Amino acid sequence: MRHIVFLDTTLRDGEQTPGVHINRGGKLEIARVLEKLGVDIIEAGFPAASQGDFRCVEEISRNVRKPVICALARCVEDDVKAAAEALKDAEKKRLNLFIATSPIHMEHKLRMTPEQVLKRAGDCLSLACRLFDDVEFSCEDATRSDPDFLVKIFDIAVAAGAKTINIPDTVGYASPAEFGELVRYIRRNVKGADSVAVSSHCHNDLGMAAANALAAIENGADQVECTINGVGERAGNAALEEIAMALRTRADHYGCEIGLDTTVLTRISRLVSSLYGVTVPVNKPIVGANCFAHESGIHQHGMMMDRRTYEIMTPESVGLTAENFVMGKLSGRHAFAKRLTELGYTTLSADAVTQCFARFKSYADKKNVTDDDIMAIVNEYLDSQTQIYRLVNFQIQSGSSGRAMAMVTLAAGDGEMSEAAIGDGPIDAAFNAVHRLSGATDISLDEFEIKAVTEGTDALGEARVKLTVDGGVYTGRSVSPDIIESCIRAYVNALNKWAGTGGEG
Numbered sequence: 001m002r003h004i005v006f007l008d009t010t011l012r013d014g015e016q017t018p019g020v021h022i023n024r025g026g027k028l029e030i031a032r033v034l035e036k037l038g039v040d041i042i043e044a045g046f047p048a049a050s051q052g053d054f055r056c057v058e059e060i061s062r063n064v065r066k067p068v069i070c071a072l073a074r075c076v077e078d079d080v081k082a083a084a085e086a087l088k089d090a091e092k093k094r095l096n097l098f099i100a101t102s103p104i105h106m107e108h109k110l111r112m113t114p115e116q117v118l119k120r121a122g123d124c125l126s127l128a129c130r131l132f133d134d135v136e137f138s139c140e141d142a143t144r145s146d147p148d149f150l151v152k153i154f155d156i157a158v159a160a161g162a163k164t165i166n167i168p169d170t171v172g173y174a175s176p177a178e179f180g181e182l183v184r185y186i187r188r189n190v191k192g193a194d195s196v197a198v199s200s201h202c203h204n205d206l207g208m209a210a211a212n213a214l215a216a217i218e219n220g221a222d223q224v225e226c227t228i229n230g231v232g233e234r235a236g237n238a239a240l241e242e243i244a245m246a247l248r249t250r251a252d253h254y255g256c257e258i259g260l261d262t263t264v265l266t267r268i269s270r271l272v273s274s275l276y277g278v279t280v281p282v283n284k285p286i287v288g289a290n291c292f293a294h295e296s297g298i299h300q301h302g303m304m305m306d307r308r309t310y311e312i313m314t315p316e317s318v319g320l321t322a323e324n325f326v327m328g329k330l331s332g333r334h335a336f337a338k339r340l341t342e343l344g345y346t347t348l349s350a351d352a353v354t355q356c357f358a359r360f361k362s363y364a365d366k367k368n369v370t371d372d373d374i375m376a377i378v379n380e381y382l383d384s385q386t387q388i389y390r391l392v393n394f395q396i397q398s399g400s401s402g403r404a405m406a407m408v409t410l411a412a413g414d415g416e417m418s419e420a421a422i423g424d425g426p427i428d429a430a431f432n433a434v435h436r437l438s439g440a441t442d443i444s445l446d447e448f449e450i451k452a453v454t455e456g457t458d459a460l461g462e463a464r465v466k467l468t469v470d471g472g473v474y475t476g477r478s479v480s481p482d483i484i485e486s487c488i489r490a491y492v493n494a495l496n497k498w499a500g501t502g503g504e505g
């Protein structure tokens with residue numbers, strides 16, 4: 001059977017999800033679980049894009065050894081050199097070099113003629129192939145490019161020594177039949193295409209990303225680029241779990257083999273959802289909460305007779321186990337640490353576990369703590385490692401007459417600072433006080449959501465905020481037994497992301 005190579009780009013393309021900024025600790029945790037899942041290649045970042053991305057690629061290169069670590073670069077000498085530097089400690093490395101090839105991108109974005117694009121690609125490819133054994137070449141917006149121009153530029157790439165040629169549907173424009181046809185055309189017409197891998201990279205703007213990726217495979221593609229939960233810019237990328245389970249469940253049709261341990265899918269889906277702050281819809285294929293729930297009487301009856309009547313995959317095959325793990329105040333540090341590993345956190349230091357355990361204990365005295373609560377605690381800890389502001393204390397005065405007053409103290413560096421503000425209700429007042437302390441000129445609260453994570457009046461309250469700060473979008477979340485505290489923490493969390501990027505979106 002043909003082996004399909006999985007290139008996961010959750011940490012690169014997926015991080016372009018609006019409002020998502022993950023710190024290095026969180027990225028390393030995800031990379032480790034991707035390694036466990038068995039992806040062939042991890043696209044870890046775009047080193048030339050920012051210092052943060054550079055350091056992430058470097059750290060993943062040093063710590064994750066089994067998969068190939070890949071970095072993205074434009075056809076620019078400095079980008080290629082930055083990628084080579086960031087990847088220097090990787091055991092196995094790949095460069096993904098890209099240039100736009102559609103008329104609209106060449107003319108309006110690159111402001112180059114097609115001939116100039118061919119020349120630039122050729123020059124950069126020869127540099128890239130001198131520095132790397134494994135070079136992938138991608139044509140941005142390939143599906144709106146002239147297929148014969150694609151053949152021309154891929155000819156240059158293969159001749160220069162690229163080992164993978166990638167066909168991105170950057171804007172999610174293609175239909176499956178059309179995309180399959182394009183893959184076939186490239187395979188047939190590029191000189192030496194038989195000696196290289198052909199790859200797809202599909203976006204989900206019209207809901208066809210996974211279908212397009214599968215059509216590419218049916219037409220001879222050897223590699224898929226995808227993300228966990230389909231995270232990514234706009235409507236996102238092709239979802240890894242959908243492609244993987246389609247290939248596995250319909251092996252009779254596709255006739256392909258994959259190297260993934262699909263029982264890791266549920267765990268990594270939850271980890272990515274929690275760290276990215278992007279909720280998985282209940283009806284999301286494979287990993288949604290309802291995927292293996294059978295509500296109707298007729299279905300339930302059939303399921304009791306034989307599960308296969310209404311179930312094409314088992315929950316166990318994607319790592320969904322019946323046990324609903326709940327930890328309470330009697331759970332010790334050892335059980336807590338073990339649960340962290342099971343949830344996918346494998347790089348936490350002993351000190352980090354101790355700090356998270358202390359926070360867990362303060363909740364567990366009040367309530368049973370679920371996996372989601374534990375993940376929220378750890379993610380907040382990971383964020384706190386790079387945070388600039390920390391909530392020290394707050395006091396609120398409010399009543400039924402409308403206006404409320406809040407006094408908030410934040411720690412920043414070695415000092416503390418306090419500010420009082422009024423607002424429409426306690427949360428608005430507290431947000432106004434934090435806004436003043438942050439020094440940001442322009443903040444708007446775009447989304448604000450509060451929900452009880454657990455049941456009862458002593459439930460843990462989870463707050464999520466989405467802010468636009470000086471033009472950039474930042475999300476924050478927090479859980480706490482005190483709902484006002486969790487709102488303030490979520491707000492501070494988002495501001496820390498803003499402050500951490502030096503205020504550049």
Ligand SMILES: [Zn+2]
Pocket residue numbers: 013170201203237
């Ligand atoms: Zn993309």
